[in-house]
Amino acid sequence: MKWSQITDVGRVRAGNEDSLCACPDIGLFAVADGMGGHKAGEIASSTALNYLAENLREVLPGTRDIQSSLLRILEEANLRVYRLSTEFEQYRGMGTTVTAGVFMGYHLVIAHIGDSRAYLVRGNEITQLTEDHSLVGEMLRYGGITEEQALNHPQRNVLTRAMGTAPSVKFDIYTQNLLPGDKILFCSDGLVNHLRPEEIKEIITSQRDLDLTVKILLDTALERGGLDNITMILVEME
Template sequence: MKWSQKTDVGKVRSGNEDSMCACPDIGLFAVADGMGGHKAGEIASSTALTYLEENLRDALKTSPDVGVTLQRIMQEANYRIYRLSSEYAEYKGMGTTVTAGLIIDKDLYLVHIGDSRAYLLRGDTITQLTDDHSLVAEMLRYGGITEEQAANHPQKNVLTRAMGTAPTIKFDFYQIKLQARDKILFCTDGLINHLKPEEIKLVVQSQPVLDNCLEELLKIALERGGLDNIAMVLVEIE
C-alpha cells in the first residue's frame, strides 16, 4: 500500500488543532480535528491519535476481532480525553473528531465520530464513507435545509457528537471490502469546507503521485480562503 499525509494551519487560524497519523506497519491511518480553549483542541486531537497508535499495535497481537479491538481502544482514548478535560481547568470542554481506518489485507475497519470524513475513490466514483455528526448534517438528512443552505449555515461547525465530551461515547463503525487501486482519503473539515467531493475526485484522478494529490488539494483550499486547519491522509491499495 502507498500513502501520503499533509497538514497545514490554513490562512486564518494561529495554531493547528488538527492531528493525523499514518502507521503503515499495522495499516492505521487517521485524522482528528480538536476543539476547545487555548491549545486544548490540539491536546485533544493529539491525545486521541497518540493513544490509538500506542495501544492498538499491541492489542492487535492478542485479539482475534479487529473491529472490537479498534472500538475498545477508541473508547479508552475517549475516556483519557474526558479525564483530562475534567481534571484540568485549561482543558475543560475540549474534544475532538476522529476518523480512523485500519486496513488489513483488503478490509477497511473504520471508526468515526464528528465531522471529519473518509472518502473512497474507486474508478470514476467518489463515495463518502462516513456521516457527519453535526447539527447542520442532521438538518440536511431530515430535510430541514437544502445542500446550498447547509454550505453557508451559521451553525455548520456545531457538532452533535465528539470524542472526550462524555465518559463513554457512541462511535460509528464500518467494515468495507477494498479492491486494488482503491484510494481512501481521510480529511478534516478544513478541506471539505472548500472543495466538493467531485472536485476532490478530479484532483486525485489527475495526479498519479499521492504527494502531488495532497499538494494540489491544499493549494486549492488555501486559494479559496484556508479558513480552518487542514489535515489529510491519502492511501492507495495495491
C-alpha cells in the same frame, strides 16, 4: 499500499489543532480535529491518536475481532481526554473528532466520531464512507436543508458528537471491501469546507503522484480562504 499525508494551519487560525496518525506497519491511518481553548484542541486530538496507535499496536497481534478492539481502545481514549478536560482548567470543554481506518489486506474498518470524513474514490466515483455528526449533517440527512445550503450554513461547525465531551460516547463503525486502485481519503473539515466531493474526486483521479495530489488539494483549499486547519491522508491500494 501507498500513502501520503499533509497538514496545514490554514490562513486564519493561530495554531493547528488537527492531528494525524499514519502507521502503515499496523495498517492504521487516522485524522482528528480538536476543539477547545488555547492549545486544548491540539491536546485532545493528539492524545486521542497517540493512545489509539500505542494500544492498537499492542493488541493487533493477538486479536481476532478488530472492530471490538478498535472500539474498546477508542472508548478508553475518550475517557482519557474527558478526564483531562475535567481535571485541568485550561482544558475545560475540549474534545476532538476522530476518523480512523485500519487496513487488513483489502478490508477496511473505520471508526468515526465528529465531522472529519473518509472518502472512497473508485474509478470515476467518490463515496463518502462516514456520516457527519454535526447539526448541519443531521439537517441534511433528514431533508431540512439542501446540500447547497449546507455548504454555507452558519452552524455547519456545530457538532452533535465528539470524543472527550462525556465519559462515554458512541462511535460509528463502518467496513469496506477494497479493490486494487482504490484510493481512500481521510480528512478534516478544513478541506471539505472549501471543496465539494466532486472537486476532490477530480483532483484525485487526475493525478498519479499521491504527494502532488494532497498538495493540490491543500493549495486549493488555501486559495479559497483556508478558514480552518486542513489535514488529510490519502491511501492507495496496490
